[in-house]
Amino acid sequence: MGLSAVRPFLAFALMAAVLLSPAFAQQASPQKQPAVKDYYQRSLATYEFRKAAQSGPERGREIFYYKCWFCHNEFTKNAPQLAGLYQRGTLLSGLPVNDGTVKDRIRNGGAGMAAYKYTLSEEDLNDLVSFVREKCCWDSDAPPLNPRYQAH
Numbered sequence: 001m002g003l004s005a006v007r008p009f010l011a012f013a014l015m016a017a018v019l020l021s022p023a024f025a026q027q028a029s030p031q032k033q034p035a036v037k038d039y040y041q042r043s044l045a046t047y048e049f050r051k052a053a054q055s056g057p058e059r060g061r062e063i064f065y066y067k068c069w070f071c072h073n074e075f076t077k078n079a080p081q082l083a084g085l086y087q088r089g090t091l092l093s094g095l096p097v098n099d100g101t102v103k104d105r106i107r108n109g110g111a112g113m114a115a116y117k118y119t120l121s122e123e124d125l126n127d128l129v130s131f132v133r134e135k136c137c138w139d140s141d142a143p144p145l146n147p148r149y150q151a152h
């Protein structure tokens with residue numbers, strides 16, 4: 001057999017080697033790596049409502065301001081005031097006020113209130129409810145201090 005006769009086989013072997021090589025396989029179907037998050041990137045903190053805090057009631061306040069305050073504000077008569085909700089004891093529905101019933105109200109909404117079960121995660125709800133329980137509500141005359149510049 002001359003060289004010209006084996007050439008197609010050599011070409012085929014070379015292609016097979018490339019296609020079957022681990023490097024090619026990885027490139028063809030890249031493993032999904034979880035994105036590395038960098039919270040010094042301000043856009044990420046903005047996007048995830050983490051400008052004020054990573055978690056807890058201060059993060060809840062931030063979510064509240066963007067997602068709830070435009071209805072539940074101190075000036076409105078169209079939505080219930082949430083300040084002192086936990087002291088009041090019962091929701092308008094008659095259910096007792098606790099983290100579970102308040103989270104359900106936020107998840108499912110109500111007459112005149114949007115439902116948030118698809119837009120807020122369990123972590124978001126926990127932070128939000130801790131704000132409603134401990135620090136509610138937003139005070140338009142005293143917005144939170146800049147967390148990056150607080151005199152001590």
Ligand code: HEC
Pocket residue numbers: 064067068069070071072078079080082085090091092093102105106109110111112113114116128132
């Ligand atoms: C579009 C206006 C609107 C938005 C936005 C809204 N709410 Fe409401 N919310 C209402 C209205 C109106 C009610 C009363 C509904 C009812 O009783 O059926 C209510 C009821 C509630 C209640 C029950 C109060 C009670 O005394 O029974 C809670 C808790 C609550 N909202 C929390 C939130 C939170 C937290 C958010 C933000 C994630 C939010 N709401 C966003 C309008 C709104």
